[in-house]
Amino acid sequence: MYAENKLFKNLPEQYLKRIPFYHQILSELALKNEAYVSSRYLAGFFNVDETQIRKDISLTGYKGKPKYGYSVQGLKEAIEAYLGINYHNTAVLFGAGKLGTALIEYEGLADYGLEIIAVFDNNPVKIGSPVGHFNILSPSALPRVIRSFDIGIAILTVPKTAAQEVCDQVTAMGIKAIWNFAPLQLSVGMDVILRNENLAAGAALLSYYLKKSNHRQEGP
Amino acid sequence: MYAENKLFKNLPEQYLKRIPFYHQILSELALKNEAYVSSRYLAGFFNVDETQIRKDISLTGYKGKPKYGYSVQGLKEAIEAYLGINYHNTAVLFGAGKLGTALIEYEGLADYGLEIIAVFDNNPVKIGSPVGHFNILSPSALPRVIRSFDIGIAILTVPKTAAQEVCDQVTAMGIKAIWNFAPLQLSVGMDVILRNENLAAGAALLSYYLKKSNHRQEGP
DNA sequence: AAAAAATCGTGATTTTTTTCTCAATAAGCG
């Protein structure tokens, strides 16, 4: 969740975080053959004012049309260009367990230009066996894979006890972005882009809001 | 990601979001038998100043000890109490597919007080078959389950085409919190707590930062 | 052709979040 930005100060972090969500909404609208969308409609999905949506969009440089709003297709493409979606990023995945397997077989990643090139696991029983359309490799094969492909991202779905070690290995080999699913805060160098997908944090916040709303019903 | 807060204005949203991460770090430190932790150490994991950490922690009401920092165990428990972790929240899961199965078999949820009570899928082939220690139920059994258990949360791991429909069904039956893994923005009533776990958004932001850092290397 | 309506774009303002500064406190030590 954090640390992506250590490298890139002075861009409006919060604005940026909303942009991928606009892209999703636009994709839905495109399927329904909607031609235009207003900032007010988009604002309905978020807890912000519609002006804020316009400011966010202005980051991409895309211009709306007074009275009509934004062209769904045009804005969608502008966001794709701005975020670099479709630029074809390559990744390796570590940890062919339950979650790793789900991700490997998930087609949704390709929609965001992310292609998994190879899958690693250190369990000797798993090495060599198939998962999706991959054969699981031993981590010792990583240097070879990195030499053959220009790998941008390492996806970590290993147990949390192994995550820091694997993270150190892949960054030592020059990988510059980590997508971490293990429930811990990794330490990385300043030049590494780190994104934590932290389900436990999500569960904890849900729990907090639930507790609060129950409490409210009891109170005066 | 958004919309949790529509109900709860005027608490420092950003502070709150960091708190579950502190809990994770504290759990690690507790395993290593560390007795104290400083705000500076915690700040090292985030892109914020150490005073901000102290302000975040002050939300929970827990007090540190000058010269030593915060008691790892004490702060951990204070966060648990504050967030309502361990309060035992009950959930139903819809969509026993790849991701749903991974979640069902994931022990990590229990650490945050989340217990899955029942699993639903509308695929006739799957209904009745086992997943983890559950038998998959038909969605038509939902009213019965809700009558027998006090279900707080619905976890949605159905395809995005089905997500809004399932969301409407469960909220109509009185479920007040949705944990959505489908890559779309759901529309919910003002009284429903919604949390989106949006991997696609994560992939998109990674892609953006990668594009930016490559660009930088080329530039002057 | 002018008026009305919808919506964008943006500068000004307000609110929220973060950082800065520093006094207060507890611990260790000569």
Place this chain on the structure above:
DNA sequence: CGCTTATTGAGAAAAAAATCACGATTTTTT
């Protein structure tokens, strides 16, 4: 015990984000 040090806690200041207010633009209506 008094001095030094590390660290908290809290108010002031700064920065960032969100909202407000309104002029500009395009379409629709009369």
